[in-house]
Amino acid sequence: SSSAAAVAQAETVNRWSKFLMGGIALVLVIVVAAAAVYYLRSKSGPGKVSSIAVLPFVNATADSGNEYLSDGLTESLIGTLSQLPDLKVMARSTVFRFKGSQEDPRQIGESLKVGAVLVGRITQHGDEVGVQADLVNTSDGTELWGSHYDRKMADITQVQSDITRDISNSLRSRLSSAATEHLGNAGTTNAEAYRLYLEGRQLWYGRTRPGLTRSIDLFQQAMAADPNYALAYTGLAETYIVAPAYEMGVSSKQARTVADEITRKALQLDPSLAEAHTARAMALSQAWRWKEAEQEYRRSLELNPNNANTHYFYAMEFLVSEKRIDEALEEFRTAMSLDPLSAIVNTNYAAVLTFAHRYDEALGQFQKTLQRDPEFRPAHYKLSQLLAIMGRYGDAINELQKFKFVPGTFSPDAHGYLALTLASSPSSDYMSVEAAAYALAGDRENALKYLERAYEEADEELILAIRLPAFDSIRSEPRYKEIVRKIGVPE
Incomplete structure (x- = not known):
């Protein structure tokens, strides 16, 4: 029918428009980055810029789909x-706090x-994007x-080639070879693959179960469009790494x-991609392959010393x-200097202070985090653990209810906290946390059994919970010592 044909034509136009926009994005990121880098690197003396925040670019195309x-x-x-070792760049999660802000x-x-x-x-004006x-x-x-910068849609391929060549020639002496290589390309010359990756990454940062499920599909489509696109493989790997925490089955x-x-494949495609080394290190850590994991973290930081996520996950x-708690706290401080407004980094800094038995500092850090992000559920969850360890069970129960409300009345003691912990645990990946609640209640047998x-289930929380x-x-118990030995970490 004519209406069906019109719909099909509209869908084709939309796909073509997105394809072209993806190609334009490949060019523009190269152009803008090159110009900014050239200015920043050419400055010297007292006026030199040593730190920068890239605020979220405004989409003024009149199409929210862009x-x-x-x-x-x-x-x-x-x-x-952030690949420049002498330039401090604020991380994404901090600057995106200001998306849509009218603040100066x-x-x-x-x-x-x-x-x-x-x-x-x-x-966007017709076939031109600026x-x-x-x-x-x-x-x-x-x-x-x-x-x-204005770019015609029809000239994308040639313009990208010219700009890549010119930037590589003009900045080669100012950047490391790895930085030059990645400045000269966005990881792919396939506009459709790039568009799919950007859409998948946007959903990944949204951290919802439906969004993460959709991002898996988009990353896979990007890989199909360009089988050599290492960043797409990295995005897919990172989605699987966080999937258990979002009950995605x-x-x-x-x-x-x-x-x-997936991370092995990504590094085969691009051994100098810092993000792939970080993702691989995370996968190796979760597999308890500690020596290999540290090698990957260190390699990632060599390639990009200013990646807040790498410092955070390494810690x-x-x-x-x-x-290595003191080293972990130092890495956290580095991550927080690059990503000061990240709720998860600030929350887990407090958690590590808890591991270090620095309870008052941990409490202050949790309170500071929740003043800024009162609805951030993981902070309530980990604060409840601290309060329970401190013996403040009534307060611990109140915080745990803010993480996940469970109807009923729970006595303000260790047994009430245990009952609520068992009722609110979202999945089998929290058995180690339940074990901690049993230990606080004095039930050594169940604490050991749950550990x-x-x-046995490779609970993702286990390697943190044991701290x-x-x-x-129960640390002197032979069964506890055996668990730690099998994980391969110090007691």
Whole structure:
């Protein structure tokens, strides 16, 4: 019918439009990054910019469907600029707090304690897309640099080739070879693969079960469009790594097996991709392959020393497990300097202070985090653990109810806390946490039994849970020592 034909034609136009927008994104991220890098690296003396925040680019295309493009361009610029070892770049989760904000960029820069902010907007006029990018001095609000870029859709392939060549030639002496290689391309020359990756990554950051499920499909489509696109493999691996926490029907064992296979493939495609080394390190940590995991974390930090996520996961997934608590806290402080507004980084910094028996500091850190993010459920969850360890069971129960409300009355003691913990645990991946509640209630047998089950099921929380002071009362037990020995970490 004519209506069906019209719908089909509209869908074709939409797909073609998205394809072209993806190609434009490939070019624009290269152009804007190159210009910003050239300016930043050419400055010297007292006026040199040593820290920057790339604020979320504004989607002014009149099509909300292009939001993935403005977000993706922002993320790509953060990733490119963070490869410079002497430039501190604020992480995505911090700068995206300001998405849609009407606050003066200078004030945002001051609050983040950076020397400059990069702001931008994307527009579309017919077959042409434009990007306005401006670098603003935080100290006085002056524009340090600004430029406008227009790209015809029909010229994308040739323009991208020219810009890549010119940037590689002009910046080769200023950047490491790895940074030059990644500045010159976005990981793929396939516009459709790039678009699919950006859409998948946008959903990944949203951290909802439906969004993560959809991101798996989008990353797989990106891999099909370009089988050599290492970033798409990395995105897929990272989705599987976080899947067990979102009750997506993927067990910890399944997740780490899939992530292990995918990250190996990503690194075969691009051994110099820092994100792939981090994802592989996470998969290896979850598989309790500690020596290999540390090698991957260290390699990732060599390639990109300013990646807040790598510092965070190195601390949380490896150093804590190895009982290198002081080193873990130092890595956390580095991560927080790059990503000061991240709720999860701030929450788990408090958790590691708990592991270190620094309860007052941990309590203050939890309170600071919840003042900024009162609805952040993981903070309530881990604060409840601290309060229970401190013997404040009534307060612990109140916090745990904020994590997941369970109808009923629970006595304000260790047994009431245990009952609520058992009732609120979302999946079998929390058996080690239940074991901690049993230990606090004085039930050594069930504490050990649940830890043994957590080991058998490869509970993803186990390697962190064993550092909880709740287990201090059973650490001398042979069964506890055997569990720790099999995991392969210090007691």
